[in-house]
Amino acid sequence: AQSVTQPDIHITVSEGASLELRCNYSYGATPYLFWYVQSPGQGLQLLLKYFSGDTLVQGIKGFEAEFKRSQSSFNLRKPSVHWSDAAEYFCAVGASGAGSYQLTFGKGTKLSVIP
Amino acid sequence: EPEVTQTPSHQVTQMGQEVILRCVPISNHLYFYWYRQILGQKVEFLVSFYNNEISEKSEIFDDQFSVERPDGSNFTLKIRSTKLEDSAMYFCASSRPSIGNTIYFGEGSWLTVV
Numbered sequence: 527a528q529s530v531t532q533p534d535i536h537i538t539v540s541e542g543a544s545l546e547l548r549c550n551y552s553y554g555a556t557p558y559l560f561w562y563v564q565s566p567g568q569g570l571q572l573l574l575k576y577f578s579g580d581t582l583v584q585g586i587k588g589f590e591a592e593f594k595r596s597q598s599s600f601n602l603r604k605p606s607v608h609w610s611d612a613a614e615y616f617c618a619v620g621a622s623g624a625g626s627y628q629l630t631f632g633k634g635t636k637l638s639v640i641p
Numbered sequence: 642e643p644e645v646t647q648t649p650s651h652q653v654t655q656m657g658q659e660v661i662l663r664c665v666p667i668s669n670h671l672y673f674y675w676y677r678q679i680l681g682q683k684v685e686f687l688v689s690f691y692n693n694e695i696s697e698k699s700e701i702f703d704d705q706f707s708v709e710r711p712d713g714s715n716f717t718l719k720i721r722s723t724k725l726e727d728s729a730m731y732f733c734a735s736s737r738p739s740i741g742n743t744i745y746f747g748e749g750s751w752l753t754v755v
Binding site: 631 | 674685731732736746747
């Protein structure tokens with residue numbers, strides 16, 4: 527069975543600083559990997575996804591993530607954080623079975639941004 | 642941009658009561674899902690639905706849960722006899738049935754069982 531580990535429960539960064547959120551996954555086959563963001567009282571919004579091809583993927587809001595198979599990692603990065611990036615970030619691995627996707631989520635990393 | 646819509650946004654119910662959570666998936670999507678997030682815990686897969694039947698379900702999705710697509714637009718999750726531990730945010734989601742397609746989530750229905 528697949529699993530996702532997000533080792534950092536809470537990260538605080540200053541506005542304008544760079545950001546890296548860690549994600550490690552366990553999955554027997556080629557993983558489908560996702561980062562979602564959840565603002566307070568909001569649903570889950572997809573930031574980016576990796577299915578195949580280029581291991582560095584670009585997403586919305588200036589985020590990017592790099593798939594490293596050797597490290598079983600899919601870390602999310604942003605070069606300069608904005609106050610509006612404060613939210614909870616979830617990494618997920620997708621297992622495709624019978625045509626549908628069963629996403630397994632990590633516990634999330636809460637990002638706080640200091641002005 | 643098309644979105645998944647869910648109602649109600651928040652419901653409080655007494656233990657033992659039946660609850661129906663409603664969702665309108667994105668119109669050209671064919672796979673529908675329910676996930677839940679107990680406060681402070683992970684988002685967990687409950688069930689996926691395709692072609693008017695369940696395609697996959699987790700061990701959480703026991704006999705007290707059921708899903709239905711009663712018409713061409715709605716997708717519902719019914720909890721027959723709610724328990725305190727059913728208190729959670731329930732997310733509906735939908736996707737196209739192709740590899741590489743995104744799963745789009747609604748904003749969630751917060752269920753509180755008292």
